[in-house]
Each structure stands twice: as C-alpha cells, then as structure tokens.
Amino acid sequence: MTIPFDILSNISEILSYEHDIKTLRSLSLCSQALVPLCQRHLFHTICVPNTSGRTFTLIDRGRYLDRFHKALSSSPQIGTYVRHLHYFVDHNDREFGMASSILKRLTQVKAFKIEYRAHEDPRLFISWKRLSENRRLASAITSIIKQPTPCSLSIVNISSFPPSILASITSPLLDLDIRFLDVDKSGNINEALAVGWSQVEGVLPCLSSLEIRDSKDSATTVIALAGKLFDFSRIESVVVEWDDEEPVGAAKALLKLTPALKDLRVQVNTDINNCGGIADCILQGAHQKLTTLKLDLGGRRHDLGGSIPIGPFAGVVAELAMISGCCDALETIAVMLRYVNRDSWLSIDWAPFDNVITSKSFPRLRVLTIEMVFIWLEDLVNRALLERETEAGCVRQLWRIRDIPGLDFRCTARIERC
Known part of the structure; x- marks a missing residue:
C-alpha cells in the first residue's frame, strides 16, 4: 500500500516542528521521492x-x-x-x-x-x-x-x-x-x-x-x-542597550520615531547601573500604546552593604514614578536586578517599589515580574535555601502588590557563583 503524498508531507511537517532531525534523515533514506520533502526541513x-x-x-x-x-x-x-x-x-x-x-x-x-x-x-x-x-x-x-x-x-x-x-x-x-x-x-x-x-x-x-x-x-x-x-x-517592538550616558539621547530620538511601540526592553550596563533617563525616553512619544516594559540592569555589581547613593533599585522606582499615570495601556512590567552579595542582601526595603506599583497609576497592569540575581563571591552551602528565603522576603514585603485583583505577580531569586 502506497502512502499518499499529502500524508507524507504532513508527517515531515510534524517531524520538523518537533525538531526530530534524526527521523527526518532516516525518512529521506527510505525513498528517492522523499528526499526533496525531507531536505526542505533538514x-x-x-x-x-x-x-x-x-x-x-x-x-x-x-x-x-x-x-x-x-x-x-x-x-x-x-x-x-x-x-x-x-x-x-x-x-x-x-x-x-x-x-x-x-x-x-x-x-x-x-x-x-x-x-x-x-x-x-x-x-x-x-x-x-x-x-x-x-x-x-x-x-x-x-x-x-x-x-x-x-x-x-x-x-x-x-x-x-x-x-x-x-x-x-x-x-x-x-x-x-x-x-x-x-x-x-x-x-x-x-x-x-x-x-x-x-x-x-x-x-x-x-x-x-x-x-x-x-x-x-x-x-x-x-x-x-x-x-x-x-x-x-x-x-511595535524595540530592544535598546547602553553602556554609558551618551546613547540615552539617541534612544530618546529613536522612540520619537516609533509611535506604535508596544513592547520596550531596555538593558543598562553603566558603571553605576543607574537606569535614569528611561522614563524620559518613553515620554518622548512611545507611551500611548506601550503594553510591555522590561528593565534589565544587566551589569549591576555594587555592594549592598556600602554607601549606595542611587538606592538598591538603581533608579527603577523613580523612573516608574515618572511614567505612572502616562502609560495607561501598560499591561506587563518586568524588572531584573543584579547585586554582588554581602550580609545585607536580605535587608532590602521594598516599600518604595510597593508604593509606586500600588499607586493606581497603572490601571491595566496584569503581569509583574521581579527577578533578582545575586553574584556570590564565596562558596555556597545551600543555594536553593537561600534563593527561597530571598523570594519569601520579597513577597512578604510586597503584600499590597500581592493583593492587587487579577495581577499575576512573580518574584524569583537566582544565585550565581562569581
């Protein structure tokens, strides 16, 4: 019995979708007629x-x-x-x-x-x-x-x-x-x-x-x-990354040209890792339809135990406060923070962050994600336990955010060995 070509075609489509390269290769060896069919996917x-x-x-x-x-x-x-x-x-x-x-x-x-x-x-x-x-x-x-x-x-x-x-x-x-x-x-x-x-x-x-x-x-x-x-x-989607202050001006000019922007991701890798300027960029004209904002302070490496003039959130709270009330379409906020670990990492005061999110200035907010990455300089005894304790400490302080009706709130902590 000969299998119809359209069935063989569907089978190859499924194999390709599942990334089953091994089976596709084997199938191409079964018949000369199947070679072009499999090659298109391989x-x-x-x-x-x-x-x-x-x-x-x-x-x-x-x-x-x-x-x-x-x-x-x-x-x-x-x-x-x-x-x-x-x-x-x-x-x-x-x-x-x-x-x-x-x-x-x-x-x-x-x-x-x-x-x-x-x-x-x-x-x-x-x-x-x-x-x-x-x-x-x-x-x-x-x-x-x-x-x-x-x-x-x-x-x-x-x-x-x-x-x-x-x-x-x-x-x-x-x-x-x-x-x-x-x-x-x-x-x-x-x-x-x-x-x-x-x-x-x-x-x-x-x-x-x-x-x-x-x-x-x-x-x-x-x-x-x-x-x-x-x-x-x-x-509709823009990813912008900068390592110093100069590209902020370019980012402002860029966002002026994207009136239909819905998804914005900004990664900041400056020496002080201050995200100052992001709100100003958004307010240049990219805020009316913005539904997703992701802030990644990817290069953050300071010691929480020392003097921190910009605060543990590297300016995130101030930037969110600036756009509050202006981004009515915003549905998703994702924030990633990185710290070099010291003994004071469990003493972060989340009240300022809690206040800005619960100020009712983001009426359509449905998803809030906080990811904390701790760069550990010493040997770890129980990494999983420390991660759970960090997450629990964050969630306890953000009880008002946790109680916002219909909000999908997720907080994760990850410890990386330096």
Whole structure:
C-alpha cells in the first residue's frame, strides 16, 4: 500500500516542528521521492560555526563547510531550501573560498544573521575592511543582504561596516537587529541613502521590530536611516542597550520615531547601573500604546552593604514614578536586578517599589515580574535555601502588590557563583 503524498508531507511537517532531525534523515533514506520533502526541513535552518565552533555549536567549522559544500554540489536545489541562515564570520574566511561559494548558492534566505564572536571575548569586533580582503566572501554576504527575500536581518560585532550595504536593502524587511555595529565613518551615509532610494524606487521597508545594542554609532546610523530607507511608524517592538550616558539621547530620538511601540526592553550596563533617563525616553512619544516594559540592569555589581547613593533599585522606582499615570495601556512590567552579595542582601526595603506599583497609576497592569540575581563571591552551602528565603522576603514585603485583583505577580531569586 502506497502512502499518499499529502500524508507524507504532513508527517515531515510534524517531524520538523518537533525538531526530530534524526527521523527526518532516516525518512529521506527510505525513498528517492522523499528526499526533496525531507531536505526542505533538514536545510531550512543553517548555522555556520566559527573556528571556535566547539565552544558555541559543538560543530567543527572546516568539516561542516566541506560537507555542506559537497551536498550543494551534488544537489544544487538545497540552496533554495535555506530560509534561516546564521553565519559566524571567521578569520580564516579570508584565505579559503569555500564559505563564499556556499553563500552564493543560498538564494531564498528570509532571516539572515551575520555575527563575529571571538573566543576570548564575545564582544570583540572584526573589521569589515579586513573581512573584505576576501572579495568573493564580501560579495557573497552583500548579495544575501540585497536579495528580495530577507524579512529579518541581524548584524553583530562588525566594525567599519559600509552604510551603502544597509542602503541597498530592497526586501520587505520587518525585523532589524543591530548589535555592537560600528559604521564606517569614511562612508557618506547621505550618498549611500541616495543610491539606496533610487534602488528601492521609493518603497520603504516597514519595520515591525528593532534591536540596537551597546553602540551609540549603531543608534545614530539607524536614526539617520529612518524615513529615508526604513519606515519606523509601525515598529511595535524595540530592544535598546547602553553602556554609558551618551546613547540615552539617541534612544530618546529613536522612540520619537516609533509611535506604535508596544513592547520596550531596555538593558543598562553603566558603571553605576543607574537606569535614569528611561522614563524620559518613553515620554518622548512611545507611551500611548506601550503594553510591555522590561528593565534589565544587566551589569549591576555594587555592594549592598556600602554607601549606595542611587538606592538598591538603581533608579527603577523613580523612573516608574515618572511614567505612572502616562502609560495607561501598560499591561506587563518586568524588572531584573543584579547585586554582588554581602550580609545585607536580605535587608532590602521594598516599600518604595510597593508604593509606586500600588499607586493606581497603572490601571491595566496584569503581569509583574521581579527577578533578582545575586553574584556570590564565596562558596555556597545551600543555594536553593537561600534563593527561597530571598523570594519569601520579597513577597512578604510586597503584600499590597500581592493583593492587587487579577495581577499575576512573580518574584524569583537566582544565585550565581562569581
């Protein structure tokens, strides 16, 4: 009895949804007719690791490239099956042409992430100028960005990136993720935009989400592109991260351009880890439809036992007080705080936080999440017990928040060994 093709297709869809790669591979060996069906799922998402791939993906890069290149050579149609591509830039790419040969054959990519990650420091850059010494590789990467298919583009840890490449995007791009991107200062953005405008014939990709992390240059570049290459008016999700005071101004300018914003996440990694300025950014024009606000003080490392001029909440309470009464649509607030542990970590006074949340200034608030991460400098005897005690101490003090009708309130504590 022959199984109908549509049933086999449904089976392969289910296997792909469940990420059952092993079964898909076995199924492709059962019949020649099933090979294309399985290949569409097996090659849907591709991640090309860097030389240190064993650290990040447990796959050896050289072996991976060799096998993928052979597969493309024997079955060229595989190149059209790749929809999600995560490409780790590698120093060896300058000497070897296999990577560029592979990238040239991937013609239907919808989500493209190009990233450099150094083994010794995941936030080190690689210069595009250095990378482009291999002209074939630079051309292959650029050609994917210029394809009419990408809906999502992510560029991570690349310096001296040519603005002309950003200005050459012609696809209906929805998601733009720029992390630690340093744009080539020698490139004239206005000239690049003029070229890009003529290429897209006045049709601007209307973004729905945007991520800008760490670099003031990244934010400045993206803002320069607003209205010239990208339409920001329908962006609903923004992630912004800064390591010093300067990007706050860029964030304010950015949020002025996103009137439809619903989901905002801000990560602050300054030396004092003060989130001052976030409320001012929101009040610039991103507050009318905002439903979700996530504040992550990811770099917080001070000692609670000492003198703390900004308080244990690093300014969170003051910022929430500033937007209270202005963000009537806000439904979810999530706060992450990090501390270096000392004996006084159980003596946090939660009353100011309790007061600002229960002031009835957030009438639609339905979800409140507090996550505390303690960096422990010494050996732990019973980590789980300490975490439970911390959570219980927080919940006891926030009894008024706990009693708000219909509010999903969650408080978690996590202890990490330094």
